[in-house]
Amino acid sequence: MTGAPALVIGVDLGTGGPKVALATDRGELVGVEGASVATRILPGGGAEQDPDDWWQAIADCVRKLIAGHPGSADRVSAICFSSQWGGTVPVDASGRATHPALIWMDGRGARYAREVTGGWPALPGSGYGPRKLRAWVAKTGGAPSRTGQDPVGQTLWLANQRPDAYAAARYLLDVPEYLTMRASGRAVTAFDTAVLRWCTDNRDPRRVRWDASLAAAARIDLGKLPEIVPPASVVGTLTGPAAEDLGLPAGVRVVAGTGDTTAAALGAGAVGDHVPHLYVGTSAWLTCHVPRKKTDVFRNIASMPSVVPGRYWVATIQNVAGKAVDWLIDNVLDQHGPARSAQALAELNALAASAPPGSRGVIFTPWLNGERTPVDDVTLRGGWLNLSLDTRREDLARAVFEGIAYNTRWMLDAVEHFTGKTGPEGLGPIRFIGGGATSRLWCQTMADILHRPICQVAEPAAANARGAALLAGVATGAVTWAEIPGLVKVSERFEPDNAHRDVYDQAYAAFLRHYRANRAIYAKLNSQPA
Secondary structure, eight states: OOOOEEEEEEEETTEEEEEEEEETTSEEEEEEEHHHHHHHOETTEHHHHHHHHHHHHHHHHHHHHHHHTTOOGGGGEEEEEOOOOOOBBOOOOTTTTTSSSTTTTTTTTTHHHHHOOOOOSTTTTOOOHHHHHHHHHHSSSOOOTSSOHHHHHHHHHHHHOOOOHHHOOOOEEEEHHHHHHHHHHHOOHHHHGGHHHHSHHHHTTSSSHHHOHHHHHHHEEEGGSSSSOOTOOOEEEEOOOHHHEEEEEETOOEEEEEEEHHHHHTTTOOSBBBBBBBEEEESSEOOOEEOOEEEEEEEEETEESSSSSSSSEEEEOOOHHHHHHHIIIIIIIIGGGGGSSSHHHHHHHHHHHOOTGGGGGGGEEBTTTBSSSOOOOOTTEEEEEEOTOOOOOOOHHHHHHHHHHHHHHHHHHHHHHHOOOOOOOTTSSSSEGGGGGHHHHHHHHHHHHHTEEEEESSSSGGGHHHHHHHHHHHTTTTTTTGGHHHHHHHEEEEOOOOOGGHHHHHHHHHHHHHHHHHHHHHHHHHHHOO
């Protein structure tokens, strides 16, 4: 093994479970393992996961990777966790959870979020109190979501509805921070993951810090928040129990964790200003780095401190993307558990590809759990439009893929407006990653509907784990930020097919009209009691 490159572990904990990569410290993938974790969807907008399930699934993946590559354990120099974020995990001083994790989908705290963000007279179209909003935006670039689907609403729900669990919590951690503490024993948050409590001063992306006045406005106890450290910081080494769980030496360095969005940018090679990447997994986002802080309250977009030093990234989120495909398989095709496999997804892709572009006029709205960007509306709901007796199974299937792409175009329009890239070419070619990017049908559909070249990144489903591995490489000095774009390869480029432009433009216009015409109906049907 003399002269063999050092290895790192990059973890990507998505909503559906972890993907764990064994990689060189320059981000070359050696092996990838995945596992599933369960989500409990609860009345009133609840969405919980068990943190022990996360850790056990990650440990199982790491052990499989080590077993499959004999001698690799002693070459592992560092581990870094990227994950879903915008959640809340209350833990005691030892890092043990005092309550199941409230993940990013959990909106049970909407009532409390509205209380802390509201005011009279409310800002038209938003519900925010103008003075409160001005104070938050000036320092953070954003504000707590009035849907309750962020750590502010979740924390307030815990404090009011689960007071014993809240009182027992020494720290209130987001998901990347929980994993970092579980590994290292240290409660820390990096500049880029601290921000969704909306009580940090982000005006200098190189010096993010807690702000007592904003914390008081959000009713967040600063004493329960972790220490802030710079991104790409080595925060310690694996504790004895963590090393035993993972099957790694105790001297392995632990790098401060990051959110999946920022890890994805690294894994897509999109670290330069205005270089966009699109991720489609359970949810979706379309983002790029920008040089300055900015906020668009009405489109629910803000630029947040990035893991890349001195830069911001454009924060967007599409609540349901690939999850709509899972929903289709589970509830319409009636295939569950092991049946929802790579084979089932391949069969669904083939079925969808047999329908013509435009799905014979059928349109699908993917708002199965509300929406976030460019409208922050928890009451929106999904479904198929314009069905007829001539509608076929393949039309319904293809419409799901296309509907997610229409929603992505809506998000792209907002991002290009936000960045000022509104010309015919917009932000230009888009790097595509996530499980959705493994589908050639989806790659071409995205290119056709977005009117942008789509660059399918090599091994797209492992991009977030690759990003975490690259971040570990940066933290240990094996990689520089400038080298990252050259280390990430594109496997295929998909050009827009102008033959489909008219049908897709017409359907997209109808998609937007449907939202405007029916949002009040959704609000009436799905609003929670005050």
